[in-house]
Amino acid sequence: MVIAAREKKRLRDAVVRIAAASDARSLPLLERCISPLLRVSSSVYAAVVRARRMLYDAGIFRATRLPVPVVSVGNVTWGGNGKTPMAEFLAWCFVYAGINPIVLTRGYGGGDEARMLAKHFQGSPVRLGVGADRVKSALSILEQCGKLDTARRRSLAKLIDFGGNPPAWPRNSEIGVAILDDGMQHLRIARDVEIVMVNAVTLFGNERMIPWGPLREPLDSLRRAQVIVVHHANLVSTERLGAIVSILEGHLDGSKPVFAFSEMAPQQFFCPSQDRSLALSSVEGAVVVCISGVGCPDSMSLCLVQLGASEVHRLDYNDHHIFEAEDMVAMEDKILELKKSTREVVVAVTSEKDYLRHPQLWKRHEVLVLCSALKVINSRDFMDLLANTMAK
Incomplete structure (x- = not known):
């Protein structure tokens, strides 16, 4: 089961890299090899999307009009x-x-x-x-x-x-x-x-x-x-x-x-293990381990740099990832590795969305939750x- 989960994650990561690549020639050979399969699936998906839209536009499928805007x-x-x-x-x-x-x-x-x-x-x-x-x-x-x-x-x-x-x-x-x-x-x-x-x-x-x-x-x-x-x-x-x-x-x-x-716009950090809020300056000059399962992990790491983090080391998971004990082990191992190689404070940070998926899990670890508002x-x-x- 563990091996299957790892292979599934590797495949998902490969698909994400293929989707993000503006030039397919920059991809590793294996990922270039699976691209034709994805291309066929993509064509089918695109046809379904367009057909569905046409059926609504033609009035064959009807949209419900609510009594409010x-x-x-x-x-x-x-x-x-x-x-x-x-x-x-x-x-x-x-x-x-x-x-x-x-x-x-x-x-x-x-x-x-x-x-x-x-x-x-x-x-x-x-x-x-x-x-x-x-x-x-x-x-x-x-x-x-x-x-x-x-x-x-x-x-x-x-x-x-x-x-x-x-x-x-x-x-x-x-x-x-x-x-x-x-x-x-x-x-x-x-x-x-x-x-x-x-x-x-x-x-x-x-x-x-x-x-x-x-x-x-x-x-x-x-x-x-x-x-x-x-x-x-x-x-x-x-x-x-x-x-x-x-x-x-x-x-x-x-x-x-x-x-x-x-x-x-970042509002504050929340520390689950201490059940208290902390200032955004908490990561200034720190080496940060950013662990997240969000749709755009790049944005979170860039935000931490803007908040003054000296380095950001990413542990990226798929969007909506349900964090488990083994993920926390990977985080703690990364923190320990960094503490051995730097004199700076090492801080782990996750997103509010990640925290709310499993609050009790995060409370058992020294992690800061970045709370932001649009x-x-x-x-x-x-x-x-x-x-x-x-x-x-």
Whole structure:
């Protein structure tokens, strides 16, 4: 079983490297050999995606129109694009404007994103619907809580602000908006705003469809977006951001979405073994072992460098990885190895999403959990579009 698991991980890692490689000639021979198999699977996947989209566009498959406005947050590539943090960010913006939202998430990969959202929304008016059938989840919550009066929603729309106002919870329970987390491929629900998240660090990899590449949709799907948000914008140069916008515009074929930028702003470290928060300066000058199972581990290591880490040594696992005791052994071995070779403080760091998958496991080890929140930059047009949608 252990050998099988290792071989499975090696295969997954190979697929990730193939997807990220802009030039296949740079890949090892074995990975170049499996690329033709991935290419065939990719062609089948692309055909299915396009056929499904055509069936919805032709009205053969019908999307359900909810009785409240729907904002979809999605992407065209796999993992690490900031979909769930953006869904959370928007939920708070609506709450601060006096509009109760539903956040609809499928709970994929063991439900780590759903678990994190539940923790962050605890005690707030945000309702969380978790499950594959998001139509059923939404209608159930709307039946229970009721729908916000349209005139009231329109009057509150002008209060939508990305400025981080202090919370003033709505006094009623009626729902005024639904937010689809990872909604771009969820065609069963009609949406009023399509927000597409794009990772500035990894962009589109080799620009091939899954499993040959990272694309979940053809790049011409970007034309459906009303808003394109370039995420992790703080981790690349200004020149690179300009180049990314030019690349995106090349796929839009005349459509004119609003462009915005976002980042994951570090808030604090949390130490599970001591059950206390620590300052972000805790890693300044330290040698860091970054252990994570997130969609874009590059972004986390770059963030730690920006926080002042002198070195970052990565232990990367697949997105949604369920950490076990053997993974902790690998981490402790790496820490011990580094302590023997450096005079600097050695610190282990993981992400909040990784921690919440198995809190009790992490509490038995000296690890810092990096807690971050999404921040939107250059947001005026984005904010105005949302306000106008809610005012209709």
